[in-house]
Amino acid sequence: MNIGAKPNIFNEEKFRGENKVTNDFKAVNHEVIPPDLYQKLPKVELHAHLNGSVSPPTLERLIAKKPHLNIEHSMTVISKGQSRTLEECFEMFKVIHQLTNTEEDIFEVTKDVIKEFAADGVKYLELRSTPREEKSTGLTKKRYVETVIEAIKQSKEENADIEVRFLLAIDRRHGPAVAMDTVKMAEDFSLSSNGIVVGLDLSGDPMAGHSKDFIPALQRAKNVGLKLALHLAEVPSQKEETELLLTLPPDRIGHGTFLHPEVGGSQELVDYVRKNCIPLELCMTSNVKGQTVASYDKHHFLYWYNLQHPCILCTDDKGVFATELSTEYELAATTFSLNLADIWSLSTQAIDYSFAPSSVKCDLRHQWLKLKTEMTSTLRF
Numbered sequence: 001m002n003i004g005a006k007p008n009i010f011n012e013e014k015f016r017g018e019n020k021v022t023n024d025f026k027a028v029n030h031e032v033i034p035p036d037l038y039q040k041l042p043k044v045e046l047h048a049h050l051n052g053s054v055s056p057p058t059l060e061r062l063i064a065k066k067p068h069l070n071i072e073h074s075m076t077v078i079s080k081g082q083s084r085t086l087e088e089c090f091e092m093f094k095v096i097h098q099l100t101n102t103e104e105d106i107f108e109v110t111k112d113v114i115k116e117f118a119a120d121g122v123k124y125l126e127l128r129s130t131p132r133e134e135k136s137t138g139l140t141k142k143r144y145v146e147t148v149i150e151a152i153k154q155s156k157e158e159n160a161d162i163e164v165r166f167l168l169a170i171d172r173r174h175g176p177a178v179a180m181d182t183v184k185m186a187e188d189f190s191l192s193s194n195g196i197v198v199g200l201d202l203s204g205d206p207m208a209g210h211s212k213d214f215i216p217a218l219q220r221a222k223n224v225g226l227k228l229a230l231h232l233a234e235v236p237s238q239k240e241e242t243e244l245l246l247t248l249p250p251d252r253i254g255h256g257t258f259l260h261p262e263v264g265g266s267q268e269l270v271d272y273v274r275k276n277c278i279p280l281e282l283c284m285t286s287n288v289k290g291q292t293v294a295s296y297d298k299h300h301f302l303y304w305y306n307l308q309h310p311c312i313l314c315t316d317d318k319g320v321f322a323t324e325l326s327t328e329y330e331l332a333a334t335t336f337s338l339n340l341a342d343i344w345s346l347s348t349q350a351i352d353y354s355f356a357p358s359s360v361k362c363d364l365r366h367q368w369l370k371l372k373t374e375m376t377s378t379l380r381f
């Protein structure tokens with residue numbers, strides 16, 4: 001729906017009727033929003049890089065375990081109000097990788113990240129990560145992937161209130177041969193992981209390599225039924241590269257910051273994305289702190305949302321960008337004056353755009369319905 005025209009499916013009459021705003025409640029768009037609403041809201045996270053999602057407490061533990069590295073916490077996180085260039089952000093991932101260079105570290109960070117998303121009200125999570133080999137510790141790419149899968153399985157066995165899937169990431173900096181190996185690995189694991197590995201991500205420095213080099217690997221992935229979530233138009237002036245990746249077409253687009261004509265993209269690109277109904281994974285804090293978007297109110301969420309195009313709010317790297325998925329929902333709501341019904345429908349629609357099998361989607365929709373009833377009574381509608 002267009003911002004301005006507010007439907008009332010979340011039945012927020014009670015809120016509208018209350019004129020006073022207490023210290024505990026915030027007014028957004030003339031509604032009164034309880035402070036923990038965004039955390040309680042059931043959510044779907046579809047764009048989270050494992051190593052970028054490691055939280056301060058986990059990093060503190062890893063730093064303490066490896067004092068010889070002389071890593072300070074400020075080297076791994078961009079605090080509120082701060083920003084960095086893309087190059088600086090990518091340097092931060094290198095620092096984090098030094099801290100997560102053993103099987104044990106990968107297991108620990110995966111378990112912690114899952115726990116933290118669950119505590120933030122995320123009911124379905126798609127984690128993505130680049131299989132990494134570390135000669136110094138004997139970590140192999142195969143063991144890396146197996147370890148993430150083991151951590152996901154163990155979280156489930158421990159009854160974490162969250163369903164988790166895994167996308168293997170292709171880092172553009174590593175070139176087409178590694179990309180093809182990653183696709184083959186994803187193929188193998190999609191058969192042996194009990195449905196945990198569902199697809200691939202294309203990420204890494206958007207200025208590295210050229211999209212055309214990755215088309216054969218990505219095409220192969222598509223041919224064998226793996227899903228594709230591709231970072232696309234994350235930086236300006238990549239129209240030709242973007243066009244090429246869109247012809248696959250991907251199942252979801254990461255960022256898509258520079259697709260539309262106002263920012264140097266084109267109407268043709270927008271029309272193509274709309275015609276193929278390719279959902280956009282939008283990460284507001286990441287884009288502002290990474291300086292590809294000037295400010296929250298200039299975020300391309302507004303452009304696509306007003307076109308009624310599928311938009312999914314995501315964190316990207318909740319550790320590095322010091323955010324949570326609930327914070328991203330709150331940011332979108334306050335920046336673009338979304339009401340409760342808009343927020344609820346954003347979080348519900350994200351279920352449709354996940355790579356989960358239909359049985360899981362169906363179960364999530366039931367959970368949403370149940371939680372809506374519970375939240376409605378808590379909020380005294």
Ligand SMILES: CC(C)=CCNc1ncnc2c1ncn2[C@@H]1O[C@H](COP(=O)(O)O)[C@@H](O)[C@H]1O
Binds near residue numbers: 052085171286289
């Ligand atoms: C620089 C910046 C603003 C980052 C946000 N946007 C991103 N764009 C492209 N690739 C990314 C981004 N954030 C994380 N990644 C990828 O995810 C990796 C970290 O997670 P992992 O090791 O794959 O588990 C990074 O090394 C990088 O390859």
Ligand SMILES: [Zn+2]
Binds near residue numbers: 203231
């Ligand atoms: Zn990303």
